[in-house]
Amino acid sequence: MLDLTYDTPKPKVIAGAKHDWELVIGMEVHAQVSSNAKLFSGASTQFGAEPNSNVAFVDAAMPGMLPVINEYCVEQAVRTGLGLNAQIHLYSAFDRKNYFYPDLPQGYQISQLYHPIVGEGEILVEMGPGLARKVRVERIHLEQDAGKSIHDMDPAMSFVDLNRTGVALMEIVSRPDIRGPEEAAAYITKLRQILRYLGTCDGNMQNGNLRADVNVSICLPGAYERYQETQDFSHLGTRCEIKNMNSMRFIQQAIDVEARRQIAIVEGGGRVDQETRLYDPDKGETRSMRSKEEAHDYRYFPCPDLLPLEIEQAWIDDIAANLPELPDAKKVRFMDDFGLTDYDASVLTADTADAAFFEEVAGQSGDGKLAANWVINELFGRLKKEDHDISENPVSPSQLADIIKLIKSGDISGKIAKDLFEIVYTEGGDPARIVEARSMKQVTDTGAIEAAVDEIIAANPAQVEKAKNNPKLAGWFVGQVMKATGGKANPKAVNEIVTQKLSA
Amino acid sequence: MSIDENTAARVAKLARIKVEDNALPALAAEFNTILGFIEQLNEVDVEGVAPMTSVTPQRLKRRVDDVTDGGQQDKVLSNAPDAREGFFAVPKVVE
Numbered sequence: 001m002l003d004l005t006y007d008t009p010k011p012k013v014i015a016g017a018k019h020d021w022e023l024v025i026g027m028e029v030h031a032q033v034s035s036n037a038k039l040f041s042g043a044s045t046q047f048g049a050e051p052n053s054n055v056a057f058v059d060a061a062m063p064g065m066l067p068v069i070n071e072y073c074v075e076q077a078v079r080t081g082l083g084l085n086a087q088i089h090l091y092s093a094f095d096r097k098n099y100f101y102p103d104l105p106q107g108y109q110i111s112q113l114y115h116p117i118v119g120e121g122e123i124l125v126e127m128g129p130g131l132a133r134k135v136r137v138e139r140i141h142l143e144q145d146a147g148k149s150i151h152d153m154d155p156a157m158s159f160v161d162l163n164r165t166g167v168a169l170m171e172i173v174s175r176p177d178i179r180g181p182e183e184a185a186a187y188i189t190k191l192r193q194i195l196r197y198l199g200t201c202d203g204n205m206q207n208g209n210l211r212a213d214v215n216v217s218i219c220l221p222g223a224y225e226r227y228q229e230t231q232d233f234s235h236l237g238t239r240c241e242i243k244n245m246n247s248m249r250f251i252q253q254a255i256d257v258e259a260r261r262q263i264a265i266v267e268g269g270g271r272v273d274q275e276t277r278l279y280d281p282d283k284g285e286t287r288s289m290r291s292k293e294e295a296h297d298y299r300y301f302p303c304p305d306l307l308p309l310e311i312e313q314a315w316i317d318d319i320a321a322n323l324p325e326l327p328d329a330k331k332v333r334f335m336d337d338f339g340l341t342d343y344d345a346s347v348l349t350a351d352t353a354d355a356a357f358f359e360e361v362a363g364q365s366g367d368g369k370l371a372a373n374w375v376i377n378e379l380f381g382r383l384k385k386e387d388h389d390i391s392e393n394p395v396s397p398s399q400l401a402d403i404i405k406l407i408k409s410g411d412i413s414g415k416i417a418k419d420l421f422e423i424v425y426t427e428g429g430d431p432a433r434i435v436e437a438r439s440m441k442q443v444t445d446t447g448a449i450e451a452a453v454d455e456i457i458a459a460n461p462a463q464v465e466k467a468k469n470n471p472k473l474a475g476w477f478v479g480q481v482m483k484a485t486g487g488k489a490n491p492k493a494v495n496e497i498v499t500q501k502l503s504a
Numbered sequence: 505m506s507i508d509e510n511t512a513a514r515v516a517k518l519a520r521i522k523v524e525d526n527a528l529p530a531l532a533a534e535f536n537t538i539l540g541f542i543e544q545l546n547e548v549d550v551e552g553v554a555p556m557t558s559v560t561p562q563r564l565k566r567r568v569d570d571v572t573d574g575g576q577q578d579k580v581l582s583n584a585p586d587a588r589e590g591f592f593a594v595p596k597v598v599e
Contacts, residue, residue, distance in 0.1 A: 053577045160593075
């Protein structure tokens with residue numbers, strides 16, 4: 001286990017008309033399992049296909065068709081559980097959750113209510129250097145996704161596409177350990193990061209591959225601590241569930257808006273009803289989903305089409321032995337091995353592809369700190385300018401490492417290095433050869449610099465006189481020399497020689 | 505536990521089965537007969553007995569993660585009362 005010491009952040013407090021109120025938040029995150037085929041059929045999971053083309057008869061709930069579980073989806077759920085330090089259950093089972101909706105042809109969703117595959121785990125959510133919230137995960141279960149309804153193609157009809165029907169989801173359920181909108185967003189960010197490291201979910205929120213139901217309640221200061229001591233929910237307020245959020249920004253807005261709604265109700269002497277609500281970002285309000293309430297009786301029962309899912313400890317051990325290095329461990333290692341700051345290490349480990357690129361550059365250049373600066377400031381800055389991410393990066397690790405090596409050897413100045421980087425970024429090529437071909441090499445030959453200084457001094461007698469009374473003017477000479485040498489003179493050497501010649 | 509007419513009506517609604525009001529008393533009575541039988545089963549002491557999920561010892565059958573199905577839009581839609589541009593078309597359902 002990593003030794004991570006941290007302080008706990010303060011909960012978000014919202015001032016009501018009468019009291020201060022604290023927020024208590026729990027999340028149910030639906031993460032689409034990365035797999036080729038669906039949870040119980042051999043149809044493809046690929047996004048954006050022709051409507052109803054990735055559909056097997058079992059997905060369409062044709063009579064007599066039986067589900068057969070995709071073992072890789074089970075493996076992915078186990079891997080996710082291990083990545084969250086969670087208990088893996090050797091015995092789990094599938095249940096039917098019954099409701100009617102046009103995008104659910106079976107009339108039930110196959111889920112795991114009574115015996116989920118993964119039990120209790122935890123996620124460390126950083127809120128700043130040395131500041132983190134440990135959020136407990138209650139369970140992870142496997143279930144089927146529903147299809148997609150499109151309501152805006154026809155005024156009187158809804159159109160249904162079953163391509164997503166039956167794709168495997170992991171529902172990751174947290175305890176109510178999240179204490180504010182920012183923590184909620186940070187929790188999703190961290191969970192998404194871990195899932196991407198593990199390769200169990202691509203985390204694409206835009207495509208709906210990661211979405212969250214957010215449970216929000218309010219309580220008076222002190223009540224939450226009593227809940228934590230006793231695990232007795234009666235210390236907390238009545239919660240409302242905001243459904244189906246797939247934007248970090250809207251999650252934060254919705255929590256804030258919902259908490260303020262509840263505060264107004266309670267301070268006005270009313271009672272919060274436990275219900276499912278929907279956030280409307282245009283109106284900035286949450287509203288009740290009454291239709292959902294009526295159908296809330298899901299009449300769960302064990303799915304008679306599927307035997308219990310029994311897995312072996314040796315199989316779990318094998319998956320555990322092949323887990324990749326996870327974000328917390330990688331961050332600590334980057335700080336220890338390369339001397340990076342907490343902030344730089346966080347930035348570089350945010351995504352596994354970023355981290356891998358940095359490590360290559362650091363290894364090849366032999367300078368972790370310089371590599372971190374160049375990757376974060378120059379490379380990420382340049383990529384961001386074009387709205388690109390690391391997968392679209394035209395610079396290879398060895399090219400960037402070569403640029404850093406040229407700086408370290410004194411062959412080029414930091415300023416020239418930026419020009420060189422731009423050339424490598426836009427045109428490509430071998431950095432050392434570019435430096436030779438375009439004579440970008442730094443002039444460290446003092447004779448040559450001296451000659452350039454002499455020339456400037458000889459050409460500007462008036463400035464020389466002024467500089468003798470005002471040493472600050474030496475900077476002007478340095479600038480002239482740098483200009484005359486096309487920025488290639490070693491600035492430190494130029495400084496020394498100018499100072500020495502002017503005072504002579 | 506006893507099922508009254510209101511509960512019977514609710515269960516019918518959840519199951520999307522149309523039951524006329526005058527048929528509800530008989531339906532409730534049938535439910536009660538079934539539940540009575542279950543209650544009788546509940547009298548059996550099954551302490552320490554694992555639930556039987558299969559008559560013969562079997563392991564849940566698994567499939568590998570290969571795409572082996574799909575690409576049959578026409579067949580999937582062939583029983584649909586209405587389909588347009590590859591979609592099932594149903595009466596408007598909006599939250």
